[in-house]
Amino acid sequence: MTDLAPYACHADRSRGRLHPEAGGETRGPRDTYQRDRDRIVHSIAFRRLRHKTQVFVSPDGDHYRVRLTHSLEVAQIGRTIARALGLNEDLTEALCLAHDIGHPPFGHAGEDALEAALEAHGGFDHNAHTLRTLMLLESPYPRFAGLNLSWDMLEGLAKHNGPVLHPGWAMREVDALFPMQLDSWPSLEAQVAAIADDIAYDNHDIDDGLRAGLLTLDQLLDVPMVADCWSRVRARYPDLPAEKLLRELVREQIGMMVTDLLDHSRATIAAAGVGSVDDVRQAGGPLIGLSPALAARERDLKRFMYAALYHHPSQLAAASAARVVVTGLFAAYQADPCLMPPEWVAGSRADEPARSRHIADFIAGMTDRYAQKCHAEIFGDAAASA
Template identity: 50%
Template sequence: MQAPYATDPGRSRGRLISEADSAFRSCYARDRDRIIHSSAFRRLKHKTQVFIEHEGDYYRTRLTHTLEVAQVARTIAGALGLNEELTEAVALAHDLGHPPFGHTGEEALDRLMQPYGGFDHNAQAIRIVTALERHYARFDGLNLTWEALEGIAKHNGPVTGVLPYALAEYAERHDLELDTYASAEAQVAAISDDVAYSNHDLQDGLRAGLFDEADLAALPILGPAFAEVDRIWPGLERPRRQHEALRRVFGGLVEDVLVTSRALIASLDPDSPEAVRHAGHPVVRFSGGMWQDLQVIRRFLFERVYRAPSVMRTRAEVTAVVEALFPLYLERPDLLPAPWLADLPARPDSTVLARMVADYIAGMTDRFALQEHARLLADAAKTARH
């Protein structure tokens, strides 16, 4: 049974382009399914989470990360009496806007796009689901419900001040009430992202040999988890020991969210989703103590994983790829695929062209970006020789 503050599909604000209801799916189930069947979702398979997609078969990709986020989100949403289908839809869409090479690619593209409004992966996700996916006869994008779009746009909180270009463009024709908090379902999707990556980046860092269990012994949450495993199963082989400890960390994070959020919701006593949106603060959160412990773990991850020498070398290499491709396409838009050129005005201004180039590069997978970089630079070298 859903709570009174859960989002009710029967009271959805609907879609920008009106459609008949499905006979066997709720509107949010249809949103979820459209996201799963989108081209952008499939491309997440070959996009970086932390380690470049081809560096190993066992590291998370952006797709496996997204699936883990969705699993956590469904669990939390069900326990809080929320709408699991909407929660899952937002979770599955939350990283659709990431360019190749993870946050490194995003930082490079944002720098290059500063003269043209910048680049933000959350705003790009909105652009993908409202414009760039082109499969349906009646509309561009996926024509998701208002609630799904709201969740994608502001699952991390209200979006105020100067809006990212892609989000500002859409907000002109569809008011997502960006100055309020999102639904509790979207807040669950956001915190599930924190739970998932806090756990799997530790696991991937261990697998990559960037640190070992001894380095984790002094960290909050982790040290006690390993100690408990050693007490129950002394002498357990290393892979099982790691897994047993990290699953305890994972479960502890979820339990903390549930206990804290239930208390916040009980204090607020919301009688509708609107009461959650206008609470003035998130209602799905970690406890203060857990949040402080997570900051210690994240500083460790920043130093030992995200800024590890091997990772930094790769970051420099892939940054160079994006920095080479962007000006090349700006100078030679004829290098873009024919379907993209069909949308280009005869004499596009610099911003229109730059936005198209950014859309194209952002849609690339890691391997395609590397292949195009190698091919185009080889062609340029041949031309220079002749």
């Protein structure tokens, strides 16, 4: 990739992979980060995101977002930002595509249930489980475990929300395997992936909430940022009915947030005087972000979304049912590990915490519908749909 800024990640300066590769393992004219991206896209864990909750559990409608489509939308926003800032688009895209791979079925409800089930055994964190999945569990290659992604990719996934000062057991385990300097800031590409995630779900969850009838335009217009964007949209299309402009509202908000982020980040990068990716890691704070004024408005939007959508009574009921499924599966496999598929039974351990963590690895990899199917087989259909 040409025309990269000096503070971008350069593939030819990558810190390499845990397991050296040469010869037949390097296929085609791709650099390190392009191969990282392709390994994510071709992974089973990435394909499973097709049936994992974004906002709605196992949505009936074909047009609702799931983790897979959300990750693709994050990658689109991330690449746009990276290109504008002179950052490495391929690494940014790979980070965006992989950022949710560690999510268990049913999104945050499933994570809460696994966290409770593993309380005595170190807990569960979806971000650390992303690293665990990519470095240990998904193993398509004959000579080593994991996808053998580059250090730069793994570091970005581990720290995309900032330094990890109190890593849990899963993060400590993968960091011991391939140390990622957890106490420093991540690359700008990783910072872009984190904010692209926020921009995507802030706005696309509005789209899905409106589609589902759980949000109304009148409710949204109580949020100042939304009201301002709606005013601009109505000014451009004064003769069109409101229902024709709802998706234009979402596009307006995304464009406004990306423009603000680029302006603010350029100024922050220039003020920091960074000249390399190592300077970025030692900068002492994030260099990619929204302006303080827009960040405050974005927090107001998030508060609204939690109150109106994520904590909507129908969503809370779905989350409760999801926790029943995950909690029940964990208890069943604890009582009889032979209920798991043979390849997972073969890897079972009798000692704790390895036994419980192995069970959690199996459940975390499930899709929503597979978890529901397994629960129904063990407990009956009525229990699974309770």
